[in-house]
Amino acid sequence: MKSKEPISLKERHQRRTTFLSHIKGGVAVLFSAPHLIRNNDVHHAYRQDSNFFYLTGLEEPESACIFDPQSKKPFTLFVEPRDKVKELWEGRMLGLEGAREKLGADTALSSKDSNVFDEAVIEALQKADRLYYRVGVNPLQDQRMFFLMARAAKKLGRTGRSLWTICDPSEVLGEMRLIKTSSEITCLQVAANITAQAHTEAMRYCKPGMYEFELEAALFHSFRAAGAGRLGYGSIVASGENACVLHYVNNDRKMTEKDLILIDAGAEFEYYTADITRCFPVGNRFSPEQREVYQSVLLAQKECVAMARPGRTLKEIHSHAVEVLTEELKRLKVLKGTTASLIKSEAYRPYYPHGTGHWLGMDVHDLGRYYEETYSNSRKLKAGMVFTIEPGLYFGADSKAPAKLKGIGVRIEDDILITEKGHQVLTSAVPKEVEEIESLRG
Numbered sequence: 282m283k284s285k286e287p288i289s290l291k292e293r294h295q296r297r298t299t300f301l302s303h304i305k306g307g308v309a310v311l312f313s314a315p316h317l318i319r320n321n322d323v324h325h326a327y328r329q330d331s332n333f334f335y336l337t338g339l340e341e342p343e344s345a346c347i348f349d350p351q352s353k354k355p356f357t358l359f360v361e362p363r364d365k366v367k368e369l370w371e372g373r374m375l376g377l378e379g380a381r382e383k384l385g386a387d388t389a390l391s392s393k394d395s396n397v398f399d400e401a402v403i404e405a406l407q408k409a410d411r412l413y414y415r416v417g418v419n420p421l422q423d424q425r426m427f428f429l430m431a432r433a434a435k436k437l438g439r440t441g442r443s444l445w446t447i448c449d450p451s452e453v454l455g456e457m458r459l460i461k462t463s464s465e466i467t468c469l470q471v472a473a474n475i476t477a478q479a480h481t482e483a484m485r486y487c488k489p490g491m492y493e494f495e496l497e498a499a500l501f502h503s504f505r506a507a508g509a510g511r512l513g514y515g516s517i518v519a520s521g522e523n524a525c526v527l528h529y530v531n532n533d534r535k536m537t538e539k540d541l542i543l544i545d546a547g548a549e550f551e552y553y554t555a556d557i558t559r560c561f562p563v564g565n566r567f568s569p570e571q572r573e574v575y576q577s578v579l580l581a582q583k584e585c586v587a588m589a590r591p592g593r594t595l596k597e598i599h600s601h602a603v604e605v606l607t608e609e610l611k612r613l614k615v616l617k618g619t620t621a622s623l624i625k626s627e628a629y630r631p632y633y634p635h636g637t638g639h640w641l642g643m644d645v646h647d648l649g650r651y652y653e654e655t656y657s658n659s660r661k662l663k664a665g666m667v668f669t670i671e672p673g674l675y676f677g678a679d680s681k682a683p684a685k686l687k688g689i690g691v692r693i694e695d696d697i698l699i700t701e702k703g704h705q706v707l708t709s710a711v712p713k714e715v716e717e718i719e720s721l722r723g
């Protein structure tokens with residue numbers, strides 16, 4: 282399943298060409314993600330910054346790049362030179378030659394020598410009127426960049442210009458990353474398949490008396506064994522009332538036969554992640570109340586998925602979820618009143634406090650604007666966009682729901698690709714119908 286170069290050098294080159302065309306007149310400086318220390322001299326597992334990886338394909342820390350649209354050699358990559366001792370401890374490094382030959386850098390320079398980097402930034406800045414640089418990620422880097430701007434300004438002397446507009450490159454890159462190419466869709470589909478398989482296996486594997494972390498471990502095993510690089514985000518394995526904690530991460534409760542379990546987990550494949558949520562009974566069957574709530578959420582989820590096509594907006598999809606769930610809350614005797622007034626007063630909020638979906642791609646909450654022109658104008662869906670549809674209902678112990686519903690939390694989440702004519706559910710391989718789930722559990 283694991284192909285060697287899912288995103289080709291050619292495609293990455295195309296991305297850089299597009300990026301350069303969007304930042305004309307400016308210059309962009311991007312830094313690699315830092316290698317975070319876990320404790321003492323032990324590091325956290327490294328994952329490259331998504332934007333940096335999107336453009337460069339480089340997975341090493343201590344690197345940076347400059348994009349200068351006005352230069353004949355617009356792509357400069359700063360990498361650590363190969364070091365025999367370091368390679369002995371940490372493995373093969375790409376080095377300067379590798380940066381040119383394997384990643385297509387026009388120029389490769391050593392990131393070890395900070396003067397080299399400083400001079401390159403100052404030179405590029407003198408020709409530019411804008412700097413594309415993300416402020417606020419690393420205060421030390423911010424300081425350095427401001428210092429370099431000041432030095433470049435000094436060099437401009439009495440030309441009348443010295444101030445640069447600072448733009449966040451995430452805005453341009455977010456727009457580029459929002460519309461997926463066919464190879465990106467392939468990566469997302471592989472991530473979805475691996476994740477779907479793992480969720481289905483978890484449905485078979487789960488037994489009363491198990492701890493949530495046993496399922497968490499089983500999911501991770503399935504992901505890695507199928508070739509996923511890592512998790513797309515921390516797995517949520519929430520049984521019983523834990524399902525009402527939206528970002529529950531402890532995963533340490535012992536599950537009983539009476540529980541419903543909510544699993545929200547996604548595998549990352551080649552820097553693209555899936556995001557699936559399923560709920561199923563720890564015993565063989567749903568209790569009548571669990572089934573009722575589950576069917577309500579499933580109804581909303583299926584109707585929302587059916588709406589997905591070019592021209593629709595996430596806001597419309599969310600509004601529909603709210604409408605269906607409010608109706609269902611009335612049916613479940615949680616809310617009383619006219620649907621319109623309950624929606625207007627947001628009476629559903631304690632039970633449905635989150636949105637219905639988000640962009641999905643290299644990041645689980647992917648970049649990309651949600652609006653067109655103004656914030657209030659929700660963006661129209663277009664072919665190539667990928668997002669989640671994930672309505673839910675949560676009846677925490679402290680909620681005002683009828684006693685028999687308390688402790689039930691349900692969310693059902695699929696990953697949707699917008700196609701020219703409609704949509705495709707990338708995660709349709711995981712069962713979500715009550716009968717399918719009960720037959721897997723039985």
Ligand SMILES: [Mn+2]
Nearest residue numbers: 556669671694
């Ligand atoms: Mn999600």
